[in-house]
Amino acid sequence: MSSMLQGRWWSWGFRSTVMLYFIVLIIFPIIGIYGQSFSSGWAAFAENITEPLAWKAVLLTVKLALIATVVNMLIGTMSAWVLIRYRFPGRRLLNSLVDLPFALPTAVAGLMILLLLGPNSPVGELAEKLGFTILFHQPAIVIAMVFVTFPFVIRAVQPLLEEMDASEEEAAYTLGATKATTFWRVILPNMLPGILSGAMLAFSRALAEFGAVVLVAGNIPGKTLIASVYIFGEIESDNAIGATAVSVLLLTFSFLILWTVNYVQMRRKNG
Amino acid sequence: MRRLWIGLTVAVFSFLLIIPVIRIAMGAFDAGWSGFAQGLARPETLHALYMTGLIVVIVTVVNTLFGVMLSLYLVRASWLGKRLKQLLNSIVDLPFAVSPVIGGLMIVLLLGPETALGALFNKAGVDIVYALPGMIIATLFVTFPLIVREVMPVLQEIGSAQEEAAATLGASAWTTFWRVTWPSIRWCVVYGVVLTVARAMGEFGAVLVVSGNILFKTQTATTLVYQDVENFNLTAANSIALVLAAGSVTLLLLMEWAKSRREVH
Numbered sequence: 001m002s003s004m005l006q007g008r009w010w011s012w013g014f015r016s017t018v019m020l021y022f023i024v025l026i027i028f029p030i031i032g033i034y035g036q037s038f039s040s041g042w043a044a045f046a047e048n049i050t051e052p053l054a055w056k057a058v059l060l061t062v063k064l065a066l067i068a069t070v071v072n073m074l075i076g077t078m079s080a081w082v083l084i085r086y087r088f089p090g091r092r093l094l095n096s097l098v099d100l101p102f103a104l105p106t107a108v109a110g111l112m113i114l115l116l117l118g119p120n121s122p123v124g125e126l127a128e129k130l131g132f133t134i135l136f137h138q139p140a141i142v143i144a145m146v147f148v149t150f151p152f153v154i155r156a157v158q159p160l161l162e163e164m165d166a167s168e169e170e171a172a173y174t175l176g177a178t179k180a181t182t183f184w185r186v187i188l189p190n191m192l193p194g195i196l197s198g199a200m201l202a203f204s205r206a207l208a209e210f211g212a213v214v215l216v217a218g219n220i221p222g223k224t225l226i227a228s229v230y231i232f233g234e235i236e237s238d239n240a241i242g243a244t245a246v247s248v249l250l251l252t253f254s255f256l257i258l259w260t261v262n263y264v265q266m267r268r269k270n271g
Numbered sequence: 272m273r274r275l276w277i278g279l280t281v282a283v284f285s286f287l288l289i290i291p292v293i294r295i296a297m298g299a300f301d302a303g304w305s306g307f308a309q310g311l312a313r314p315e316t317l318h319a320l321y322m323t324g325l326i327v328v329i330v331t332v333v334n335t336l337f338g339v340m341l342s343l344y345l346v347r348a349s350w351l352g353k354r355l356k357q358l359l360n361s362i363v364d365l366p367f368a369v370s371p372v373i374g375g376l377m378i379v380l381l382l383g384p385e386t387a388l389g390a391l392f393n394k395a396g397v398d399i400v401y402a403l404p405g406m407i408i409a410t411l412f413v414t415f416p417l418i419v420r421e422v423m424p425v426l427q428e429i430g431s432a433q434e435e436a437a438a439t440l441g442a443s444a445w446t447t448f449w450r451v452t453w454p455s456i457r458w459c460v461v462y463g464v465v466l467t468v469a470r471a472m473g474e475f476g477a478v479l480v481v482s483g484n485i486l487f488k489t490q491t492a493t494t495l496v497y498q499d500v501e502n503f504n505l506t507a508a509n510s511i512a513l514v515l516a517a518g519s520v521t522l523l524l525l526m527e528w529a530k531s532r533r534e535v536h
Binding site: 011014015018019021022025026027028029030032033036075078079081082083086088090094096097099100101102103104105106107108109110111112113114115116146147150179201204205207208209210211214215227228229231232235240243244247250251254255257258259262 | 272273276277279280281283284287288289290291292294295298337340341344348350359361362363364365366367368369370371372373374375376377378379380381408411412415444466469470472473474475476479480492493494496497500505508509512515516519520522523524526527
């Protein structure tokens with residue numbers, strides 16, 4: 001009897017500790033930031049949110065993250081395809097390298113891009129000759145975003161390609177379809193869910209990226225100042241309300257994307 | 272066609288992943304071996320690496336324990352309603368969607384010196400923000416979903432039949448966990464732990480905001496890299512970056528190993 005009671009006390013203790021940890025660590029801060037942003041009233045919130053610089057930063061972030069996502073959809077789908085379907089020397093090495101951007105600190109990623117594309121590097125000089133600069137301009141931000149989100153599409157498409165039934169493809173060939181037709185009509189539709197959910201995750205990560213971007217962006221308002229760096233600047237200059245206003249804008253956006261991905265994945269599993 | 276695609280993929284990987292890592296290594300040795308050693312032997316570098324190591328150890332231990340337990344509850348517990356489980360489940364992912372800078376800002380807003388809670392802790396003699404506890408909380412927040420997301424699908428997949436059988440045969444909850452559940456989830460836990468270590472080691476934005484990047488006090492390896500770059504001390508920045516990159520590559524190998532073990536079981 002006493003041991004049963006003890007066991008019950010233990011499990012109660014465990015349950016409450018874990019749930020409390022979860023709520024205090026994850027839910028409190030998020031409620032806190034929404035609460036804080038409205039704490040000085042709607043007027044102050046509206047004023048901070050309509051600040052032109054803040055809007056420009058958010059819109060610029062969305063634009064660049066979209067470009068990075070499209071780039072990733074293309075090179076990610078291609079890489080997933082090549083890594084699954086073709087056998088060539090070095091394939092396993094490349095396959096394990098895919099996760100490198102997840103393992104590498106983002107500040108290190110930023111430094112890499114800084115070194116590779118700087119004005120003194122071969123790439124930087126070449127671009128200079130062609131009449132544009134990469135570093136501290138928008139291309140550098142896009143490259144940083146592509147780098148940190150590189151694994152998402154690949155890792156989402158690979159399992160689908162592995163699972164894909166070869167008979168569908170064979171049937172298409174037997175019925176006289178060309179390689180291109182088979183790809184567009186049979187293979188691509190099979191990969192599409194993976195491409196899209198990977199792209200959504202990549203997009204939301206690109207929106208949030210800070211470490212890699214802060215080192216390579218020029219941070220000129222309206223041109224190369226993205227939202228997370230804008231928020232950081234506001235924090236540095238002690239404007240907590242401005243920082244929270246933009247944070248709430250960016251957060252809401254990211255949450256919507258995350259929940260859409262979850263919803264789509266759940267429906268696919270159930271359907 | 273086949274050649275073209277393979278060539279393109281190899282080119283993408285080379286330019287995006289391989290050449291940048293080589294470039295960091297070259298940058299670290301720009302001033303020869305002594306430049307690299309000097310960059311690393313600076314007292315601020317040693318302190319920053321020590322801080323990073325400390326945070327990685329604490330965060331990994333705490334989040335592994337809580338992550339595994341929460342996954343068990345979210346999959347198995349009958350005392351949580353189905354709706355509530357779904358809600359909690361969708362909340363687990365939130366840190367993925369939060370920009371690290373915003374994560375840091377949240378902690379400053381909740382526990383900063385001007386807030387009620389922060390003042391309370393301050394009176395008790397504990398600083399949270401601009402000190403180690405805040406940096407640990409920030410990293411805990413950022414890395415929280417990683418283990419839960421690895422373990423939950425496996426728990427769902429293996430089902431509860433074996434656990435119930437063990438319980439029916441009179442095994443305690445503790446025995447059931449170690450003898451039945453743990454063997455089937457351990458490689459996923461290992462994989463999640465490696466991801467957590469990688470993320471904790473590399474966390475930059477949240478830690479930068481919470482720590483205030485104070486030299487010899489709250490500076491971590493990644494924030495030191497940032498500061499060195501800002502001060503145009505590129506060789507030193509490269510040296511630390513190379514150490515971090517070496518750590519990442521090691522973690523990557525561990526990930527591969529855990530993945531191969533996971534597929535066997």
